[in-house]
Structure formats: C-alpha cells, structure tokens
Amino acid sequence: MADSKNFIEQIIDEELKEGGRVYGKKIHTRFPPEPNGYLHIGHAKALEIDFGTAEAYNGLCNLRMDDTNPTKEDEEYVEAIKEDIHWLGHDWDDRFFYASEYFEKMYEFAIELINKGLAYVCELTPDQMRDMRGDTKTPAVSPYRDRPIEESLDLFKRMRAGEFEDGKMTLRAKIDLASGNFNMRDPVIYRINHLPHHRTGTEWCIYPMYDFAHPIEDALEGITHSLCSLEFEAHRPLYDWVVNNISVECKPRQIEFARLGITHTVLSKRKLRAMIEAGIVSGWDDPRMPTLCGLRRRGYTPASIHNFSARNGVAKVNSVVDFAFLEYCLREDLNDHAQRAMAVLKPIKLIIDNYPEGQTEEFDVENNPKDENAGTRKVSFSRELWIEEEDFMEVPAPKYFRLFPGNEVRLKSAYVVKCVSCDHDAEGNVTAVHCTYDPDSRGGNTLDGRKIKSTIHWVDAKTAVDGEIRLYDRLFTTEQPDLADCNYLDFINPNSLEIIKGAKLEAFLADTKPSDRFQFLRTGYFCADSKDSTHDHLVFNRAVSLKDSYKPE
Structure with a gap:
C-alpha cells in the first residue's frame, strides 16, 4: 500500500512513473562512508536506508569509500567497514569504489569550471575568507573573483604541481556572493594538502572538498538517488549546481533523511x-x-x-x-x-547432605522453550552444587523466598531442597550451605500441597567449568x-x-x-x-x- 511506504519510496514511486525522472531506469543508490573510523549505530540507519531502498526496488547499491581527505584515513577502517556491512547481511557485489579513483576526473571537471568562468583561484586565508563572508544582510567579498580565466588555470595547475604550501591558495566555485544560503557564497572546492594519501601516496597535493567531490562521484557511477542525512539539506543546491555545470550525463537527485540520535552515548x-x-x-x-x-x-x-x-x-x-x-x-x-544455560556468577557451595556420595544423575533440560526445534541437553546433578551467593541469606530479609534455614526452594529442573545449616570461615563468612532433598520431587513432581515459592538455578560442582x-x-x-x-x-x-x-x-x-x-x-x-x-x-x-x-x- 502506498501509505505504508516512507517518504523516500513515495518520491521514487512518482519518479518511476511514465514521464518521471527515472522512468524505465534501475534504482541505484550508494553508501559512502569516510574511512577514518569504524561504523557506529548511527551509520547503521543510513546503511539500512541506502542498501534497503535499492533492495526494495530490485536495484543496485554501491559501496564507496569517501577518501578525499588524507588526514586520518586508513585501510584498517576500509576492511572494518566491509566486515560490518557483510555482518548486517548486505553486499555490493563488484560495485566497490574509492572516491580517490576519480581524482583525475574531478581535476578535469575543475578545469572545465574554470574555463567556463565558474571557478577561480583565491588567495584568501581561511580567517580572511571567514571575515569576508558577510551576513544575512551583507554579501560576501572575494577580491580574486574576477581573476582572468588564464591566470586561474595557470595557478591551479601549479597548485597541483606542488608549487605552493598548504593554505596558500584554494579553488572556489563562482556562484553567488549574496546568496541567502551561505554554502553558495563561492564555496571552496579544492584545497592544498601535502599529506600523503593512504592510496595515492604523494601523487596529489590538492584534494577536492566533499561538496564538490560527492556529486561527481554519484554522477560518474550512475546513481539515481543520493540518500544522505539531514545536515546536507542546505548543501543540496550546491550538489545540484555541480552536476548541472559539468559534462556528466547522469543527474542524481539528493534526498535527505533525519539522523538518529541515541541516549547515553556519543556518535561523533x-x-x-x-x-x-x-x-x-x-x-x-x-x-x-x-x-x-x-x-x-x-x-x-x-x-x-x-x-x-x-x-x-x-x-x-x-x-x-x-x-x-x-x-x-x-x-x-x-x-x-x-x-538457555545455567551459570553461577558469584558462587557459593550447596551440599545436599542426604544425597548419596559419589552418585550422579542427569536431567533433560530444554535448550530454548521458545523454539520447538531447539531440542534438549543433559545436565548432570550430584551431591555438591554451586548456587548464587545472593540465593542464600542466613537471616532472611522480609519477603525473601530463597534459601534460608528451614525454607524450601526448587532447584531448576531438578529437586526441591530444604536448607538446614551453613558453614562459616574464621571471619564469619558463609562458605557452604547444607540442605536435604526430597527424592519424590524430581523434575517438578507434585509435593502433596506444599507451596514452593522460589526456584533457583545451579551448576554441578563435579562438571562445572570456570x-x-x-x-x-x-x-x-x-x-x-x-x-x-x-x-x-x-x-x-x-x-x-x-x-x-x-x-x-x-x-x-x-x-x-x-x-x-x-x-x-x-x-x-x-x-x-x-x-x-x-x-x-x-x-x-x-x-x-x-x-x-x-x-x-
């Protein structure tokens, strides 16, 4: 039913109709993590949306490492990301890519923008650029905006050749210094960074900014829908500007969804x-x-x-x-x-005084009562058992129904036992609890009207492992x-x-x-x-x- 679909699927359904943007096409999404850390539960939501949307339409989803920033990227993170995605049951087949595979094409598109008069080399420092950004009533200022195309081409090629130090120059898109969307006020699309890249080494010393690189990556891979979190909503006009001003056939659509926050944690x-x-x-x-x-x-x-x-x-x-x-x-x-299993976390010895020494018997215990196919296992039982320390009180608190002198409890799946005494060490701490058992109470048999108010778990001391x-x-x-x-x-x-x-x-x-x-x-x-x-x-x-x-x- 249409009303059971989320808003992304509703958009896609409309675009798949005859005359729609992707009519007759296969839906194609991508999951583009940055390989500078491990995926967390917040990424899982994006992963499920990206892969899940493609699966819902019998489409394709690429896995692409967004490695445009060499600062903290590492192959260790790449392998960990792959493992996590496979663990969740998704696969990308042969569609695994690195953003760095497109560095040459990105560079060519930057040259194209310069030749079109849509990009220029700027020599403002980050602080100067910030000071000249303007506000909602004042346009930004860029003294290099009218730099001749030939000069910007020359400087940009020299930037690539490594002639300038970090921060000396940037390449900026020439869009609108008075835009109410500050992301459109001639944003930086390339910066100088002489750090080696985990895949390309020192081949490059200029790197594209995410807002420039991402739409190019999507377009080159034939992505139909670029699904991303809500903080990129204000960046969408720049995404569209890039794909509409470079020579690419595919024009992906960016759609934003809400991020997921979780209490008692951080996701940065x-x-x-x-x-x-x-x-x-x-x-x-x-x-x-x-x-x-x-x-x-x-x-x-x-x-x-x-x-x-x-x-x-x-x-x-x-x-x-x-x-x-x-x-x-x-x-x-x-x-x-x-x-199911029995484990005693903080053990104290339980000795059944009237149980025959040297005797061992077994009980059939369900592995999982919720699963009729889970079967049963044998659990051994003998004179000495381990029980939880908290399941015995020498002087019981009010409404305490577990073991204390004179009280009866059922040992899970086994017998009813009655506490008779306990042993102490020199400091007065309880070291063992002594009980007697009712041989007629095996496996839940009736007890002639006696009401047993508590059942406790146990482990056979003969066979227990630490x-x-x-x-x-x-x-x-x-x-x-x-x-x-x-x-x-x-x-x-x-x-x-x-x-x-x-x-x-x-x-x-x-x-x-x-x-x-x-x-x-x-x-x-x-x-x-x-x-x-x-x-x-x-x-x-x-x-x-x-x-x-x-x-x-």
Whole structure:
C-alpha cells in the first residue's frame, strides 16, 4: 500500500512513473562512508536506508569509500567497514569504489569550471575568507573573483604541481556572493594538502572538498538517488549546481533523511577516537562502544539492528531514541533464538547432605522453550552444587523466598531442597550451605500441597567449568552527554564495566565458539567474547539484562 511506504519510496514511486525522472531506469543508490573510523549505530540507519531502498526496488547499491581527505584515513577502517556491512547481511557485489579513483576526473571537471568562468583561484586565508563572508544582510567579498580565466588555470595547475604550501591558495566555485544560503557564497572546492594519501601516496597535493567531490562521484557511477542525512539539506543546491555545470550525463537527485540520535552515548567519530586515546575504552570494538564491531562483540545480532532501524522509520525530523529501545530489540531477538544455560556468577557451595556420595544423575533440560526445534541437553546433578551467593541469606530479609534455614526452594529442573545449616570461615563468612532433598520431587513432581515459592538455578560442582563474566552498563551517566555546552567526558560512567572471575558454568559451555549467544537463566543474555574467550579461558560478555521496565510505544 502506498501509505505504508516512507517518504523516500513515495518520491521514487512518482519518479518511476511514465514521464518521471527515472522512468524505465534501475534504482541505484550508494553508501559512502569516510574511512577514518569504524561504523557506529548511527551509520547503521543510513546503511539500512541506502542498501534497503535499492533492495526494495530490485536495484543496485554501491559501496564507496569517501577518501578525499588524507588526514586520518586508513585501510584498517576500509576492511572494518566491509566486515560490518557483510555482518548486517548486505553486499555490493563488484560495485566497490574509492572516491580517490576519480581524482583525475574531478581535476578535469575543475578545469572545465574554470574555463567556463565558474571557478577561480583565491588567495584568501581561511580567517580572511571567514571575515569576508558577510551576513544575512551583507554579501560576501572575494577580491580574486574576477581573476582572468588564464591566470586561474595557470595557478591551479601549479597548485597541483606542488608549487605552493598548504593554505596558500584554494579553488572556489563562482556562484553567488549574496546568496541567502551561505554554502553558495563561492564555496571552496579544492584545497592544498601535502599529506600523503593512504592510496595515492604523494601523487596529489590538492584534494577536492566533499561538496564538490560527492556529486561527481554519484554522477560518474550512475546513481539515481543520493540518500544522505539531514545536515546536507542546505548543501543540496550546491550538489545540484555541480552536476548541472559539468559534462556528466547522469543527474542524481539528493534526498535527505533525519539522523538518529541515541541516549547515553556519543556518535561523533572524533569523540569516540578521543575516548580510545584516553584509555577510557579499550578500542573501537570495546563492547561499551556504539560502533557496530563493539555491539557485535557485546552480543548484538544483525536482526536486532535491522528491527531497531525499521521500527524507528525514515523521518524528515531528527530525533533521539532511548538506548533502552535498542536493548529491547536485542532482548526480543535473543529471547526467541538464544540457547538457555545455567551459570553461577558469584558462587557459593550447596551440599545436599542426604544425597548419596559419589552418585550422579542427569536431567533433560530444554535448550530454548521458545523454539520447538531447539531440542534438549543433559545436565548432570550430584551431591555438591554451586548456587548464587545472593540465593542464600542466613537471616532472611522480609519477603525473601530463597534459601534460608528451614525454607524450601526448587532447584531448576531438578529437586526441591530444604536448607538446614551453613558453614562459616574464621571471619564469619558463609562458605557452604547444607540442605536435604526430597527424592519424590524430581523434575517438578507434585509435593502433596506444599507451596514452593522460589526456584533457583545451579551448576554441578563435579562438571562445572570456570569462566570470566563481564557485566556492561551504559558508558555515560546522563541521557545527553553530547550537548554543546558540556564536556561529554565529565559524564563517563565509572561503573560501566564489572569483571567477575571464577564464575561457574555448565560443562557444555567449554566448547562455546566465539560470538555464541546464550540466555543465562535469571541473569541475562551473554555472548562469548570474540577476542578474549578461549577453551581454556572462557569469557562471556553480558549483551543485555534479562528484563527491563522499558516498553516500546
């Protein structure tokens, strides 16, 4: 139905009609990340729109590295971007490009503009240019605007030859110094930069500005719709000016959509890099980071990212979404698909005094009650078990229904046990809890009317394996750490990571592969750490807690 489509699709539908701008053409989009950092959750929305729009129309989507700025670009980021896109299930086939592949063509188009009297070499410094920019009532001033074409051609060629130092000259488009859109007041389209480029080395010392390069890249690749975030709306007249004044057949259309902000995080690559350099996080893939590689390492799934993006929709107005909604989407996916397991994070020994010493039995436990095809696994049970420290209180608090002297609880999928006593060390700390078990209560059998108010999980001490558990919380203590009038580093959460060593895990978890995901009963959803977890040193990251009060609108 037409009304179920987002505004971008509605525009495309109109343009595909007979007589429309792209009638009879294949829809062609592009995803153009700058390879100066890792993709984050904000990029995921743009990625989903670019690739998703093409897929919706059986069209094409290019992957293009926007490497027009040599300052912080690196091949490491290129490979990471490819991995993230593939992880989300998208592919570009053979349509992988670098903006730097078009440097020669961009240079030729700049020469074309100069020859047409539509560009000139300017010698104003950045400060001077800023001072002469004018205001809403005063036009800008450019003393080099009427420089002869031949002179600008000569200087521009000498700029390319490396005769001038950085900042000495720029090439500016000759448009309208009195425009109400300041992006059209003779914008700079080339600047001098003698830094080596990660692909072209020192071949070039002049580089095109994004607003000049991007429309050329789109036109050369035959892009029909250049989909970008809302901050480029004011740049659209310049985008159109470029493609309409150079000799290209394709005339792409730029359409802007709203960016996605998320509470309790920052999405500036500059700020994310600063946190890495300051040692606040361990790297781009730190599970507390909003990067796609960080979210993946923490335990997020492609489906949860897809659902999050889809439910937020494609809007024309910027918005900020509660981070809890992203967690909700993950929890919803893992609840349906994650295998269940028992893990005791802070263990204390439980000894069943009347259970035969040396005896072991097994229980069949469902791997995932939500999935009828998930099957069951065998869980071993013996006289000594591990339980959570918080599941026993020697002197119970009001309305505490777990283990305390004289109280009964059910051991998950096993027996009902009754606490009879506990052992202490020299300092008075509880070292072991003693219980008796009811042999007739195996596997949930009836108990002659006795009401058992609590069920706790456990791990067999004979077969348990040790593991390290990393509990992650939000990186910032405030909802909007990115406000312009504050320092985001002042709101770093000092408790964003808690490391628990010596957790006791079900034996089968020893064979866990990196990035395998589980629901640890009563504890949360966890993922085997893709970098640090090994067979001999198991490490699990908590992806998200088991429950949350958040409910989507």
